[in-house]
Amino acid sequence: MTVTAVTRASAGSAALAAVHAARAAELDDLEDWVGRDPAARAARAAEVEQEAVADGDPVSRMRARLIQADAAERSGDLRAAAKEMWLINEWAHEHGNRYLIARSHLLLGRTFRNLGDVAALLEHAVAAVEALEDSVPARRRLPYVVKYADALTETGSIDAARERYQQAEELARHSTDIRDQIMVLNNHAYAEYLAGEPDRAWAVVQRMCTTAVAGGHRLDPNDLDTVASVQIALGQHAEAEQTVLAAIGGYPDGPQEADSLPEFLLTLAVTRRLQGDLAAAQHTLDACRDQCEAHEHGEILVRVMQEQAELHGAAGDYERAFAEHKRFHAAEREVLSAAREAQARNRQALFEVNEARQEAERFREQARRDPLTGLRNRRYVDEQLPGLIEQTLRTGDSLWAALLDLDHFKQVNDRCTHEAGDRVLIDVARLLTEMEPSAGFAARLGGEEFLLVITGMDGSQATEYLDRVRAAVADHPWGPVTGELPVTVSIGADAVAPGAGQAELLARADAQLYAAKRAGRNRVCVGFGLTSTHA
Template identity: 40%
Template sequence: MDGHAIGLSSAVSAMEESFVLDQQAAAVLAAEAEETGRAVRNVELELRGQALVADVLLRQAETTGEATRILRTLEYRAAEHQLIMLQARVHRLLSRVAANMGDYADQLDHALRGLQLLPAHASPRIRIMHLMALAEALFRTRSTESAVRRYQEAEQVALAAGDTLFCSYVVNDMAYCLYAAGQAQRAESAMIRLLALLESEGSQPLPAMLDTLARIQLAQRHTEDAIQTAKRLVACNQSDTDYPEGPAEAALTMAAAYHQAGALTDAQTALDRARELSAGPELARVQANVLREQAELHATSGDFPAAFAAYKAYHEASEQLSSREREAQARIRHAAFETAEARRDAENFREQSLRDALTGLRNRRHVDAQLPALLTTATAAQPLAVAIVDVDHFKRINDTWSHEIGDQVLIAIAGLLGPAVPAEGVGVGGFTARLGGEEFLVVIAGLAEADVLDRLEKLRLAVECYPWQLLTGDLPVTVSIGVAGGWHPARSTDVLGDADRNLYAAKRSGRNRLCGQLTRTTVRSTTD
């Protein structure tokens, strides 16, 4: 990897380890990483750039569908290239997609798979993010105590790493989980611990943390504390692009605090401010919550007609919001379906590109891709057997009968090759392929030399004894076979070269023969 690519990889890593992104900067970096990775043939950098693009897109509801398309493709490609860390990241991001669709079971599945895939050398921040994703999914599926245990595990990782910022994220989310589950006292204890941690570091809580604290204090009926927390919240500079609803939520929390204190005029003033700050379709959920608070405030003041009107408006807003969410979820599902269909088409095309059109066997491209990997698992004690099978005097068949008959002969021989390869099992297997013209390849893994030679000899006899009269009349059809063995660190070209030399030895010895052995010492010739 060149220096520029290394620098890009480090920059991408920094963004992968952050909850908060400068979305514009992230998009620029992602595009550069993807382009550079493709240019220098660094697949991992290219795909990490694409994952960063998906992360940015996931932060906007309207682009979740496009993020889904990218992630579904990345899920396949990361597995194809065995990029375990990227696979884990993709599953964590897909858990967010599932959450956006309201499919919490799928969210849990992806979050769990992401954590299981995460390698031991992952940084503390990455591990914390995965633990938090799983905790959130457990919370969504109403497994509160399991969620809390995951949050606590993430908290311990953060404390061990001395990462106060991430520890504060973890404890805040755990406190909200407990609050939402109706356990306000435990939630308040968690927030007290969070505030003490931040104070010891001389840090201030983020606006979202203050909002969580104020809501918990309201649930505990600590009204004055809630008002003071809400005032701190409103005073905060809330320009976080990942939390655009922050200012409106702060004003709404302030209204709720004043309402609980009985300061209805102040509550209405704060609520009017929340309504003003929540203008725009992207804050529809806040708008609905403002209407609900307005209905409750009118009811407290005794204006029941106004309370009914506000509640009716809240109900209509909630229905519209649910409808929009269902439409958005449908778009995400459609994007996932389109991607799955496209991937199936791509897989079918890839499969077709690795097969010979005439015989249906694997082709030379497949051989070049798979043979090196098989050689790495072979040993001197149990070498990989590679046999080249060539049809004897094939030109005579074409010239005497026709190329169409010749093709039928090749198809029949292709069907006879299969029994030479053992059924797939632990340490055994292989494949057959057509190298081109009348040449075929049989690859056998995991068998002793005697078994390999026996299988190939049976193959030679099967071809010789096949009822060729229906195709070639009195013209016989036989094959010559050259076999060789290879193991790590032999190159596939060397092993194929040995098999090819043994094939020509078989032809020079009179054809319809098997020559070679796996120990690569002498040439053995057999005939019927």
């Protein structure tokens, strides 16, 4: 290649790397985007997916698909979303992408939470945090720790949750975006409120307000809704009214959910009733009802009926309060029944997705196993060994490939039976499994040839270990299977060398195996670069 060609190739690689980096940054933004236009978010993610396919960027492609699954789950398409999340989780495990492992667990946790399974929520939250690498920047790690704390809150472990919120606060201090600190404090305050600790919640709210003022940040409506909830719990009704009015005044600024405005209006109606301003409370409640009916917020509309009954009672109109209370209970039962039916359908859908996933996992596992012996097969070796070699060369550890071949195996098939030959292969595989090194694996490559991959041993240790394997085969009581025919193995092994790949490593091990056969069989030959030893 000419100097000009090398320069052009280098420039092309740099340009492609810049494209990938810009795409990764955009995907960061899309993952963080929880705005009011999920369709636009999903559409852009679909475009990014196609762009990533076009220039060979598989990680970005999977990230874009996960964003689309997130949007689908938020819009209610649980079955398709959960299936996609599991598929991406499996892809991430197969390719060792810990960020996508973490991200998919995070979203799966929310899926289970929406089904009411808080135990599964916590399990996925823990898996998400554990999957993150230490190199992940503090700001990217932050949402995972917060969601873990939220999960602990929902499972009743508020003390453990407080520790995680504290950890999240430390992470947020590394962020240049003040909203990260506000998010942590808002979630912590709401957790204390849910735990029935309004005084603790108020202390966190005050820290949140102080942080916002110091950073020149205005609390968004969702933050203010938390403040108002705590104020109501403390009996600060007038203050809560002003807080909710500020939230409504800030709407729709910020990343609000679709039902935020009617929720704010309902809270405002409650604060006005508690202060005795029943006319203003009724006017606000009517506005909330109009919002619910216009946008089909059925669950909030049921709570509107409950508040209407409270208003009638506060006005002394107990007959209308009783009638409205009956309507409320009837509607509540209907909503709960519909919710249970929807939850049952969603659980069944998720169960079917899990069943399909587990079945696919079984098929994948079977495809990587030798059907006769149960050992790993050539496909597994081709998938795993290159990565182990790369890791070994990067870390400076040792890795050995040892080829084992049964001596005179054709005589077993010819003089005994093929069934006896299969029995020998199965018993040898069992011996290899029993002696399999903890940090390696055994495989059957085909016929009477096996492979042992060994890590963490020096030359003398590898030689000693392989000779124990050889002896175990030779000393096994073969009489019931082969009669007077002995069963032995020849073993050739070599260590990975700088710049070597799988093909070269196995070729060098095969050369040592040939040397063992030539030297009389039932022995071990181990190569050390240009030298070898016989056992």
